[in-house]
Amino acid sequence: DSTRFVKGNPKAVLVVEWSGTQRELDEIFGHLDELAGEAGALAATPLRTKEEMSQTVRLRKSTLPLLLGTADEEKPVAFVEDAAVPPDRLEEFVVRFEEIVENNGTWACFYGHASVGCLHVRPALDTSDPEGVSRMRRIAEEVADLVVDCGGSISGEHGDGLSRSEFMEKMYGGEILRAFADVKRLFDPRGMMNPGVIVAPPRMDRQLRIGPGRKRLPIRTGLSFGDQGGFAKAIELCNGSGFCRKRTGGTMCPSYMVTLDEQDTTRARANMLRSVIEGTLPPEELTGRRMKEVMDLCVGCKACKTECPSGVDVASMKTEVLYQTGRQHGFSLRQKAAGHIRRQLALAAMIPSPYNAVAGTRFARRAAALAGIDPRRSLPRVANKTFSRRFPGLPQGTGPAEVALFNDTWNEYQRPEVGEGAVRLLAAAGARIYLPKVVCCGRPMLSEGLVDEARKNARRNLDLLVPLVERGVPLVGLEPSCILTLRDDYRKLIPDDARVERFAEATRLFEEAMLDLDGELLLREGAPVLLHGHCHQKALVGTGPTERLLGLAADVEVVDSGCCGMAGLFGYEKGHYEVSMKMGERRLFPAVRGAGERVVVAPGTSCREQILDGTQRRALHPAEYLAPLLDGSS
Ligand code: SF4
Numbered sequence: 001d002s003t004r005f006v007k008g009n010p011k012a013v014l015v016v017e018w019s020g021t022q023r024e025l026d027e028i029f030g031h032l033d034e035l036a037g038e039a040g041a042l043a044a045t046p047l048r049t050k051e052e053m054s055q056t057v058r059l060r061k062s063t064l065p066l067l068l069g070t071a072d073e074e075k076p077v078a079f080v081e082d083a084a085v086p087p088d089r090l091e092e093f094v095v096r097f098e099e100i101v102e103n104n105g106t107w108a109c110f111y112g113h114a115s116v117g118c119l120h121v122r123p124a125l126d127t128s129d130p131e132g133v134s135r136m137r138r139i140a141e142e143v144a145d146l147v148v149d150c151g152g153s154i155s156g157e158h159g160d161g162l163s164r165s166e167f168m169e170k171m172y173g174g175e176i177l178r179a180f181a182d183v184k185r186l187f188d189p190r191g192m193m194n195p196g197v198i199v200a201p202p203r204m205d206r207q208l209r210i211g212p213g214r215k216r217l218p219i220r221t222g223l224s225f226g227d228q229g230g231f232a233k234a235i236e237l238c239n240g241s242g243f244c245r246k247r248t249g250g251t252m253c254p255s256y257m258v259t260l261d262e263q264d265t266t267r268a269r270a271n272m273l274r275s276v277i278e279g280t281l282p283p284e285e286l287t288g289r290r291m292k293e294v295m296d297l298c299v300g301c302k303a304c305k306t307e308c309p310s311g312v313d314v315a316s317m318k319t320e321v322l323y324q325t326g327r328q329h330g331f332s333l334r335q336k337a338a339g340h341i342r343r344q345l346a347l348a349a350m351i352p353s354p355y356n357a358v359a360g361t362r363f364a365r366r367a368a369a370l371a372g373i374d375p376r377r378s379l380p381r382v383a384n385k386t387f388s389r390r391f392p393g394l395p396q397g398t399g400p401a402e403v404a405l406f407n408d409t410w411n412e413y414q415r416p417e418v419g420e421g422a423v424r425l426l427a428a429a430g431a432r433i434y435l436p437k438v439v440c441c442g443r444p445m446l447s448e449g450l451v452d453e454a455r456k457n458a459r460r461n462l463d464l465l466v467p468l469v470e471r472g473v474p475l476v477g478l479e480p481s482c483i484l485t486l487r488d489d490y491r492k493l494i495p496d497d498a499r500v501e502r503f504a505e506a507t508r509l510f511e512e513a514m515l516d517l518d519g520e521l522l523l524r525e526g527a528p529v530l531l532h533g534h535c536h537q538k539a540l541v542g543t544g545p546t547e548r549l550l551g552l553a554a555d556v557e558v559v560d561s562g563c564c565g566m567a568g569l570f571g572y573e574k575g576h577y578e579v580s581m582k583m584g585e586r587r588l589f590p591a592v593r594g595a596g597e598r599v600v601v602a603p604g605t606s607c608r609e610q611i612l613d614g615t616q617r618r619a620l621h622p623a624e625y626l627a628p629l630l631d632g633s634s
Pocket residue numbers: 237238239240241242243244245266267270304308309310311312
């Protein structure tokens with residue numbers, strides 16, 4: 001999808017951005033082919049709408065995870081990754097840089113900012129092999145000479161760090177470096193701050209994150225990390241750059257954003273795991289107290305999988321750690337109860353009125369506290385009539401399209417109004433709706449480390465749903481977490497089952513499915529909307545489809561709200577309440593409080609619970625918001 005704009009099979013792509021008045025832009029775009037021809041390009045593609053332009057951003061964002069995701073021993077290594085030269089020397093720089101890489105018997109992908117002559121290049125090397133380290137050193141020396149020769153800077157965008165400091169003298173000369181050292185000594189006479197960086201650096205190949213003699217503890221994992229070359233390689237994807245320490249924008253990493261403690265970063269979690277698999281810490285630390293502490297505040301939001309430049313997937317690693325810990329020391333009552341929440345709610349739904357009456361009492365909260373639920377949280381209530389019992393009375397559509405609705409736990413037992421709205425909308429858009437008798441997708445089990453149980457459920461859902469999928473019927477889900485589990489986690493649960501890929505491809509979020517349907521949807525204009533996207537939705541498809549669907553009836557503003565803090569059952573657990581509320585308070589709660597007349601829409605069930613607890617405002621699922629706007633509904 002991110003390369004749709006690329007014509008043919010070019011060796012390089014140049015993205016050029018223009019700004020100006022509509023007339024000026026029309027003029028430029030009118031001569032685009034001519035301009036491209038003059039620049040020696042094979043073809044040019046005009047990208048004018050936000051949607052069209054977003055392809056280039058997606059391409060840029062997917063580059064590094066794609067490169068780093070290779071299962072080869074030789075992986076792109078960051079040590080000459082942001083050299084910059086005057087733009088008029090860029091062509092010469094690229095050619096000579098390529099020669100250096102080739103002469104050292106490896107390859108590299110070049111990308112960067114042509115307008116400022118800055119290139120991000122990571123030659124592929126295996127630094128656990130002494131030969132790989134020698135080649136790295138030769139490349140570093142030759143590139144440093146090349147940069148100086150071209151009048152550039154060895155580190156044009158990032159810091160100098162341990163990998164570049166050794167070569168600073170080539171750039172600045174001895175006199176200036178001695179002045180740096182004098183100034184540093186004045187402020188840091190004992191050399192405690194950033195030792196070895198810029199002043200008195202060690203050789204760049206001395207303190208390698210992954211160096212010769214590296215060990216890897218063999219671990220029989222419950223989840224498959226085969227797509228990243230195995231558990232150890234998935235952990236080693238973290239290069240320590242610390243982008244996960246950002247404090248604003250995006251979602252990664254919600255725990256660090258509120259505690260500002262290194263221990264609560266994505267990096268710390270990957271580092272802790274690396275220490276165990278490399279043998280710096282004893283193997284029992286994998287399931288020990290310190291690992292538990294480092295993993296504790298990871299909410300499993302999956303933001304790192306998409307926002308970390310290396311695609312480090314700590315949410316899956318946390319599941320693996322919980323699985324290993326549970327196998328070693330047993331699973332707690334709270335973990336079992338939370339993992340099998342569908343079963344608990346099914347029992348409660350057999351006696352909804354008495355259950356709801358009891359769930360609202362202080363006694364029930366105290367009892368739940370014994371099982372590890374924070375007493376300040378309201379316990380989940382159940383609907384008087386489940387969704388599957390309401391479904392026969394709903395308009396199930398006549399087609400021509402067909403869809404199968406994944407009846408998730410929350411829709412079935414807690415908020416069947418969401419499913420009712422979705423069915424009405426899907427039918428109005430020209431779909432015939434089936435309601436297969438699915439089991440829980442397995443997400444609550446994965447959050448608690450109950451991997452074997454989640455795998456069983458995955459198999460049962462596949463057996464039930466694949467025949468429909470093979471008939472060309474898409475599977476539509478209302479809850480972003482469930483859809484992420486079906487699309488993404490099933491690959492980790494049952495990697496050898498060939499059906500998983502077809503199943504993942506046929507799975508759609510409700511909003512995506514609605515946009516795929518051809519029927520004309522007649523909607524009245526609705527009140528403006530403030531939209532909060534669920535973390536798993538943002539990691540999977542972004543908020544674009546939800547925004548577009550809601551946009552058919554209303555003005556929509558998307559809040560850059562990060563994680564709401566509830567994250568499934570995370571916010572319910574004892575010891576997490578304060579952190580959970582702080583996560584919500586960072587951006588989401590203030591935005592909701594300031595929403596005024598706008599309707600707050602949030603596709604995730606736990607986000608809606610958190611919004612209610614934090615602001616006392618009831619948020620709606622997109623289907624709940626849109627269904628009453630259908631022409632003909634009152
Ligand atoms: S987790 Fe990702 S962002 Fe954080 S240090 Fe590692 S590679 Fe960098």
